[in-house]
Amino acid sequence: MSKLKEVNFWFIYAVISFLIVISALLIFYYEWLINKNQYAQNIINFNKISVQNSISSFRSQESILKILGENLLELDTLNKPENGRKLIDDMKKVNKGLVAFGLSKYNGDLVLVSNMENNKALPNLLTNKYSRRSFEKARDSKKMLLGRTYFFKKMNKWVIPIRIGVQLEEKVAVMTAGIEINGGDTVLNIKELPENITLQLIREDGYLQFKNPVKEKLEEVYYKEVDSFFFKEINKIKQYSSKVITTNIEGKKSMLSIIYIPEYKLYSLVSIPYEEMTKDFNKKLLISMTLLFSLLLVLYFLFNYSIKIQTRTRNQLDFIAKHDILTGTYNRYSLNEEIRSRIEKKENFFIFFLDLDNFKYINDTYGHLIGDKLLKEVAKKLKEKLFRRDFISRNAGDEFIILVNERNDETARMIAKKILDIFTKTIKVDNIEVFTGACIGISKYTSDSKITSSGLLNQADMALHRAKEDRNSYVMFSRAIYGNRKEIVQIETHLRHAINKNELFLMYQPKINAKTKKIVGVEALLRWNSEKLGFISPEKFIKVAEKSSIINDIGEFVIKESQKDILDVWRETNSKFELSVNVSPRQLSSIKEMNRFKKIILNSNFPNDKFIIEITENIFVGDVKRIILFLNTIKSYHISISLDDFGTGYSSLSILSKLPISELKIDKSFIHNMFLNEENMKLVKSIINIGKDINLKVVAEGLEEQKELDLLQSFGCDIYQGYYFSKPLSKEELISYIKTRH
Known part of the structure; x- marks a missing residue:
């Protein structure tokens, strides 16, 4: 009986021990899968972040190269390198992740390199074995191409060469730069790179483009092809979504996440050795095996641990679902x-x-x-x-x-x-x-x-x-706002079709010479008589147009239509005078819009020396340097520039002195308020004197009374515009007006 009981005890013990071991093995196998999947997801997420960082960095540099290249071509840098010296050096200062900028001719000759005197011998990029292949592709491509990573001796730095072909009219060149890969300012460095994770960018030709961290000599990393077997393995995966595989990297079994970046023909690899993945797991296994004598205690700690992880994850996901990650506020x-x-x-x-x-x-x-x-x-x-x-x-x-x-x-x-x-x-x-x-x-x-x-x-x-x-x-x-908003929506809706419906038309207000009292120019003023809404004030519909892309189409219509009208007026009256057209800040808000504006002007048969564009001070809210550069380009075509509504916006005397303007227009509000007090009168006189001091023609807008004319003449004002001389006129009325005065 006692023997039976003993057998039964050992049987139960064996069963319990077996169940404990099996339970422990099953639990730890499950934990291992979770651990492995977490690491897999972590390297996938990190690889996605790395890919986005790389793409963002490369696209940013591509935009910089293209814009800089076009500006250098506009400055005729291919023929006169020193014209672009300041611009290229300034760009290098604000782009610290780049070693240098360079502009080369189509034949590979470098003509200008940032922070390098032009009298130094500059290499030919077609004769350099590291740059030849990427240069040949880049000069005929509108996309930025990456060259092989190499050691730039002149700068004593390892760089990724980036190149893009640029063209302005018949001028063709190649912009080049080098992304520093081993410095604190490199655009590819991720400052908080997780420990034991290796990031690599591999080119389609089997060479490394970038690696972080690097434990070997850089020459061994960037001048040698990647192991052929390893490269064949990753070359099978040409997809933008992440693929995780297990492979040997530098003799160690590792988990590897692979994402192919087709835009730059790169493989982004993020890897972590298995030995790093199992460190924490092995510790838990060792501790748990010593505690197997108590299944309840082991299970309690395991499940308690799992529940904590799940709760923490659930709380994090709940926070992410309800909050804006950047600011921590609700979403x-x-x-x-x-x-x-x-x-x-x-x-x-x-x-x-x-x-x-x-x-x-x-x-x-x-x-x-x-x-x-x-x-x-x-x-x-x-x-x-x-x-x-x-x-x-x-x-x-x-x-x-x-x-x-x-x-x-x-x-x-x-x-x-x-x-x-x-x-x-x-x-x-x-x-x-x-x-x-x-x-x-x-x-x-x-x-x-x-x-x-x-x-x-x-x-x-x-x-x-x-x-x-x-x-x-x-x-x-308030309800009034609702009505106003509704009106704006209606105006924008109908304004989009106004040009095609021939609802827009132009009026012209003469500009009169102060001494001869003869007409020296006209300002084109836009009007709109909507079939659905009736006559709409320019103060209303221009504001609506400027908040959308409509203003660019309207601006093109005004230039072409006004030039056509004034050519007709010249023929009918046998007299020539200047045409002024207002330009909205939105028309010069980007390089794309600037180029569109320039194209309209250059394709016109209207004589440039009789054409004036009027800008307001509001144009200087944006990139002042870029706008001034563009205005200088316009002036080089013999087109005059007038600063309209002077004194009501953002400009200062320091900016005024740098502007390539030939005319200053005093806002009508100053003219109307001259007789209110002595300060207003002195202000108008000062504006006229400022214009005279910097050799500008001065135009007084909104002239309505004889006493205003007398006072402005005593101040030495050049040109007048306003109802005192004439209201805005149609083309036919303008022809009659000129014939009457002549």
């Missing part, structure tokens, strides 16, 4: 849920729709990294200014939406002012003083409101658009 999904919840509970609250001013300009000037940090800083300051119960969310881009539990309109206004106070001072981002204004649109929900969440957001958006008409302001939604 749009959480915002919609919160508004819906408050509406269901019949709570009273306000929606503040906040939009930053000039955020795109800050991004373009300082880079997206500074833009992102600015958004973080704004979110931080909003949290500091508002109560914890206030709901702050980031809608998109530079927009924030805030929900405030308040009943009183006056309190809402005070909160709006408190928010706008944030933007009255510069915000410091990475030792850079950045100034950005903001506008706020406000909508209100009360318990008796019958409106949806989308309706509330739409009201706040309409109020925001109204607030943007002024700087650093807020507007509360």
Whole structure:
């Protein structure tokens, strides 16, 4: 009996031991799979980040090379290298991740290299064995190509050569630069590279383009082909989505994530050795094997560990699902849920729709990294200014939406002012003083409101658009705003078809010489008589056009139609005078639009020396240097440039002295206010004197009375324009007007 009991005991013990061992093996096998899958997902995610970083860096450098190349060609640098010296050196200063910029001829001769005197012997890129193949491809390609990584002796640095062919009319050249791969400023370096992870970019020819970290000598890395067996293995995978394989790397079994980048014909590889993956796992296995005597305890710790991991992951995913990762504020999904919840509970609250001013300009000037940090800083300051119960969310881009539990309109206004106070001072981002204004649109929900969440957001958006008409302001939604918004939508809708329907037409207001009283020019003024909306004031429809791409088509129409009309007037009256056309800042807002504008002018048969473009001071809100460079190009075609509405915008005397203008137009508001007080009169006289001092013609706009004429003549004004002499005239009326005066 005792023996039976003993056998039964050992049997039970054996079964329990067996179950414990099997359970432990199953559990650890499961844990190993989780561990392996986590590492696989980590290297996949890191590889995707690395690919996006590489693509973003290369595209950024491609844009820089193309723009710089076109500007150097405009400066005739191929023939006169020193013309481009300052530009190419300045570009090198602001692009620290690049070793140097170079401009070469189609035959491979380098004509200009940044920070290198032109009298130094510059190499030919077609004769260099490391640059020849990529140069031959790049000079006939509109896409940037990467050359093989090599050691640039003159700079004592390892670089990735990048090249792109550029063309301006019949001028063809190749822009080249080198991305530094082993310095702190390299654009490819990822500062927080996880430990034990290796990142590689491999070319289609089997050579390494980039590796981080590098433990060997750089010559052994970049001048030798990758192991042929290994390269055949990765060369089978030509897909943009990540593929994970197990392979031997440098004699170690490793997990490898592969993504093919077709745009630059590179394989992005992220790898981690298995021995690194198993370190933590082996420790847990050793500890757990010593604790196998208690299945409950082992299971408890294992399941407790798993539950903690799952809970942490679930909390992280929940946070990601409800929050904006960049700023830590709530996201749009959480915002919609919160508004819906408050509406269901019949709570009273306000929606503040906040939009930053000039955020795109800050991004373009300082880079997206500074833009992102600015958004973080704004979110931080909003949290500091508002109560914890206030709901702050980031809608998109530079927009924030805030929900405030308040009943009183006056309190809402005070909160709006408190928010706008944030933007009255510069915000410091990475030792850079950045100034950005903001506008706020406000909508209100009360318990008796019958409106949806989308309706509330739409009201706040309409109020925001109204607030943007002024700087650093807020507007509360009202029915009047709804009507105004509706009118704007109608104007934009019908304006898109106005040219094709022949609804747009031009009037011409004469410009009269101060001494001879003869007509010396006309200004083309656009008018619109809509079939559906009737006559629309230019002050209304021009603003709408400037906020969309319509203004570029309208600008082209005005130039072509006015030149055609004035050529007819010249023939009919046997007299020639200048034609002035207004140019919107939007028409010069990018290189693409500048080139379109230049093409229109160059393809015209109107004599350039009789053509004037009028710009306003608002044009200098953007990239002043680029705009001045473009205006100098326009002037080189013998086209005159006039600064319109002087004194009402952003320009200063320092900018005025740098502008290639030949004419200054005093805004009519100054003319009308001359007799209000002595200060206004002195101001007009000073503007005329400034123009005279820098050899500019001065035009007085809006002249309506004899006493204004007498005073302006005593100040020495050159040219007059206004109803005193003539209202704006049609082409036929202008012909009659000229014949009468002559």
